[in-house]
Amino acid sequence: MVAPSVDEKRDLLALMVRSRAFEETAGALAASGEIPGSWLSGIGQEGTLGVIAQLRSDDYLTYTHRGAYGFIGRGCDPKRLLAELLGKQTGYCKGKGGRHIADLEHGILGKSGTIGAHAPLAAGVATAIQIRGDDAVVVSVFGEGTSNRGTTHSSMNMAAIGRLPLVWVCENNSYVGSVPAPVYLAVADVAAMAGAYGIPATIVDGNDVMAVHEAAAEAIARARAGDGPSLLELKTYRTRPFGETGTEQRDQDEIAAWRRRDPINRFRERLVTDGIVTRSEADEITATAEREMSAAARFARESPWPDPAAAFEDLYA
Numbered sequence: 001m002v003a004p005s006v007d008e009k010r011d012l013l014a015l016m017v018r019s020r021a022f023e024e025t026a027g028a029l030a031a032s033g034e035i036p037g038s039w040l041s042g043i044g045q046e047g048t049l050g051v052i053a054q055l056r057s058d059d060y061l062t063y064t065h066r067g068a069y070g071f072i073g074r075g076c077d078p079k080r081l082l083a084e085l086l087g088k089q090t091g092y093c094k095g096k097g098g099r100h101i102a103d104l105e106h107g108i109l110g111k112s113g114t115i116g117a118h119a120p121l122a123a124g125v126a127t128a129i130q131i132r133g134d135d136a137v138v139v140s141v142f143g144e145g146t147s148n149r150g151t152t153h154s155s156m157n158m159a160a161i162g163r164l165p166l167v168w169v170c171e172n173n174s175y176v177g178s179v180p181a182p183v184y185l186a187v188a189d190v191a192a193m194a195g196a197y198g199i200p201a202t203i204v205d206g207n208d209v210m211a212v213h214e215a216a217a218e219a220i221a222r223a224r225a226g227d228g229p230s231l232l233e234l235k236t237y238r239t240r241p242f243g244e245t246g247t248e249q250r251d252q253d254e255i256a257a258w259r260r261r262d263p264i265n266r267f268r269e270r271l272v273t274d275g276i277v278t279r280s281e282a283d284e285i286t287a288t289a290e291r292e293m294s295a296a297a298r299f300a301r302e303s304p305w306p307d308p309a310a311a312f313e314d315l316y317a
């Protein structure tokens with residue numbers, strides 16, 4: 001497997017930092033009530049970018065209800081993302097989708113209000129790729145709670161039978177909604193479930209983006225080569241409550257311990273130690289991302305509301 005180049009590592013750090021800056025901006029807009037229906041933060045889970053950043057422009061992503069790194073990693077415009085979250089006309093779905101964003105130009109196929117509904121979508125698109133006969137792949141991200149849905153299981157089975165070009169990525173962030181994962185899941189490792197369908201699975205430290213990158217490179221290459229699906233389980237932790245406007249009884253020491261393993265700080269320190277970025281270059285990456293997201297928030301706030309009559313457009317009947 002080819003190791004990422006110095007430039008790829010720098011770009012990956014910048015993506016993670018931009019994603020975090022977006023999350024912080026979205027969190028503030030949810031707290032101020034400007035995002036209707038709250039924001040489900042992915043802060044602390046940016047290691048998943050180790051998978052998403054490797055996708056080609058003709059690949060596809062189905063995505064969970066949580067976090068912004070899927071969109072940022074695919075190259076979506078933060079201005080239009082924030083405008084969508086605020087319900088504005090300039091958003092990706094003209095303000096009608098809210099958190100349920102589709103951006104077909106970047107291979108992001110939309111999202112249902114029910115968890116696990118995107119698993120059959122991922123299997124369907126992977127089947128379409130196979131029929132078309134090219135070597136694009138689908139990455140389908142889901143939470144460990146979502147692993148429990150029948151749609152996830154039937155889609156894994158279908159992917160295995162069809163040897164579909166699909167990489168299942170379980171972000172095991174230790175909490176299912178506001179419940180600790182062991183209360184909700186019969187097994188500690190979602191990876192074990194893949195065994196039921198003969199799908200090879202790898203468990204990775206989800207807060208070590210280089211480990212994620214390495215495991216993902218193998219899984220993506222396998223899917224591209226026509227050798228079928230695999231599953232990556234990224235062990236990570238959600239440092240925020242389920243929703244930004246909610247409260248949760250959580251062990252503060254546990255949160256503090258995981259914050260010390262923050263995926264961005266860890267990667268940044270590693271790149272500094274390896275002489276790939278200097279501290280001041282890393283600070284500049286952060287400052288640039290913060291400026292970008294402030295400008296995006298301004299754009300979203302100043303954008304017009306949709307015309308009420310537009311509620312009747314883009315409907316299937």
Ligand SMILES: Cc1ncc(C[n+]2csc(CCOP(=O)(O)OP(=O)(O)O)c2C)c(N)n1
Binds near residue numbers: 114115145146147173
């Ligand atoms: C079919 C269905 N059941 C329940 C819900 C409510 N719900 C939304 S997110 C969520 C938790 C899912 O857990 P997980 O996949 O681990 O994601 P997390 O939010 O914990 O990161 C639940 C139960 C839903 N949206 N759809």
